[in-house]
Amino acid sequence: MNSPVKFYQTGTFTVGNRLLDADLRSVQSATTRTNSLNSGHRACQGCGEALGARYAIDAAMRATSSQLVAVNATGCLEVFSTPYPETSWQIAWIHSLFGNAAAVASGVAAAMRVQGRHDVRVIAQGGDGGTTDIGFGCLSGMFERNDDVLYICYDNEAYMNTGVQRSSATPPAARTATTPAVGPHPGNVAGTGKNVPLIAMAHGIPYVATASVANLRDLEDKVTRAMGIHGARYIHIHVPCPLGWGSAPADTIKVARLAVESGLFPLFEAEYGEVTAATKIRQRVPVDEYLELQKRFAHLFAPQRDDARLAAIQATADRNVARFGLVD
Amino acid sequence: MFQVRIHGRGGQGVVSGAEMLSVAAFLEGRHAQAFPSFGSERMGAPVMAFCRIDDRPIRLREPVTEPDALIVQDTTLLHQVDLFNGLKPDGCILLNSTRSFEELGLAEFARDFHHYRMFTCPASELAMKHVGRPVPNVPLLASFAATSGIIRLESVIAAIRDKFPEKVAEANVRAAEEAYAIARRQAEAQDA
């Protein structure tokens, strides 16, 4: 029987690689990168958000020739990057409130425009709490007005900064401080949750994408592409949180990759409400492999396997694979 | 100080009538204050607006409770709302109607309170005729100018032109002129 042999490269395109033509190198590999989020911040060991933010903002800085202002919502990123009297940010940066990053960014964009500074671009960023819950109204307003803002959501699937409480981005069955693993249905209830990338698409905005710290080049490319577009844009980045997820700090990228390869976190792009590209999964894995690495799902495996709930999670992954055509 | 209270229903231009009256007074170099009494804003609900006119700056900030003149834009309010409350003894009442006081059920009132000067004006009909919309405020203002002696027709006309775009303004001016003529005849007949 003839089956197609799949070839894929790994080492040559690892993200820091400088043994490549200049135009194939990542932003992070450049010695001239901004280091927008510089060392000295207080993030946890293995923090996916710190990783994602550094890559995203450096890519944006390069794409805009450093003409960038960042607006940050309250949350882990804001807190660990600006412990008074220090700041890790090497760029123009403002933190206002928890729920208003999108609106503040709209204001910054308007001010730059009216002052004739058309080259200065704006990014709003926040965690899932500040984006999908408390910041949702302002986010939708920014989308609806098609304000010239790129909103980046770093999704670690709970309110991590305040002690791991459930958000509308928390997946079914996940244990958090407010969805404890006790009782007949331990962890987060199924049938809840909000898919903000799809909601962003429903606003018909010029660009929506999902990204993951498992594929940092893809993340950089998407941010770069977004900064080449004007109008409202949204990028949703999956960022594991070792503390909140109960995963090993050294496993952050591995866990993120398993989320992608199981189909639970599809990587795709959309323009004006239509999906334009999706990243195929090279080697599909069952959701168990992803879930097993995280203590927040431990109750699905011990004292006995919760087959029903695992099947439900698997079904979600299967639906994503079908919907976005993730497997050939 | 001269105080006017205008009664009507939402959508009849009660508030803009008071505003135009204040502009007319302003154009005569006087001080004027016009403001509404709001209920929930919906068409058809009873609405009041007030206008004070004086030669000194007006400091008072309360509804007009003792008007010198009443303008009633909708006579269906007559037996529903206490329209005449507080009207000064020598006050003036102007009603938007083609009917007589008797027909309006005001015969007794007119007899018992004959010290009021009462006039009617077919304002809605005049508005329909000249402007094509039954908004009676402008003809009533012109009528008020004719009967109260407080404001000149020219000032009312200038206020109309200030508020409306040209074509609509001129239509309103024609309505105002006819209302003024009718009111002058009524006033003269009463004085006789």
Place this chain on the structure above:
Amino acid sequence: MLKQVEGSWAVAEAVALCRPQVICAYPITPQTHIVEGLGEMVKSGALGGCEFINVESEFAALSVAIGSSASGARTYTATSSQGLLFMAEAVYNAAGLGLPIVMTIGNRAIGAPINIWNDHSDSMSMRDAGWIQLFAETNQEALDLHIQAFRLAEALSCPVMVCMDGFILTHAYEQVDVPSQADVDAYLPPFAPRQVLDPAEPVTIGAMVGPEAFTEVKYLAHHKQLRALELIPQLAAEFQARFGRASGGLLRPYRTEDAELVVVALGSVNGTVQEAVDALRARGMRIGSVGIGSFRPFPLAALRAVLMGAKRVVVLEKSLAVGLGGILSDGVRKALSGIALQGHTVICGLGGRAITQKSLEGLFEAAARDGLTDPVTFLDLNEAVVARELERERQGGRGPTAESILRQLGTVASRIG
């Protein structure tokens, strides 16, 4: 140039003359006409160099203003009542960040019960947020205060609220003198921000500050408002010199020189108070009044100087500290610290109830003859309605209080059908 216009329009013209660069708007009665006026000016091109943004909530409105002001643009918004509460977090944030935003408050009562009419509960709810709060007595003053407000805000890097009574001022047509662009430009220079988001010189704005420095930050905010006590009269004097009329300032006394009884009040009711003062003076009473122009910072020393010769002070409040009594009275009492004076708190005008000259004359005469015996007097309270409602509750009557009262007053039908 003299014009006969609605108060809201006068404010819109004033704001437009201040060369705003970003205006964000969310509708709420009774400020809506202001932002509608400005929106029209921007859309038609009459007001150039300005972005007008329709936002999805008041919280968004002030947040957009925060981003805009931090980026160096002169920024304006307006709200009232529920809207001010909805943006409360941003109100504190703007003051804490030291952003010179100017915001009009069309004063309106706060629910429940929902009420669209005038009182001062909205501004009062934010009195300690760190904003400067100025109150206008007339539409002319409302117009003038906005021009002074931008100058004041930018001089101190502190946001300013200009408070004007909803409906009573916002929806009243009266005569105003609209200044020329040249005069306003001479009074109000372009915005030169003390801090600004600029990629060329990146700064971090909005860091977390812990116990080691928070007190100092707050002390400096307090100190800033104390500096405003000097700057407000200075800017008012400069305004008078350029525009030819007295407007703004910390407070405005009226016939207080030899007054035994002085009335203190905020906002438009001062006009009616002055009429009552004149009428009572004509009848031989030694009475005067003082309108407070700046509520925050509160003019303790200036007020003390005005009141110290009097025997009695009556504070009229369009606001209520539920469970305590007056809010303005607290400031007045502080101003009179150590001075023995008969003080009376009178709650009036709540939810838009008319304050009549007649009621005020009766009130002041009662005060003068020691007739105000309660610590807090509610002017024109319908005692019968209150008594019936209390009795109803005592009898175990159920159902919402407000609706029960409305039924008593015949405003609502007892039963349908």
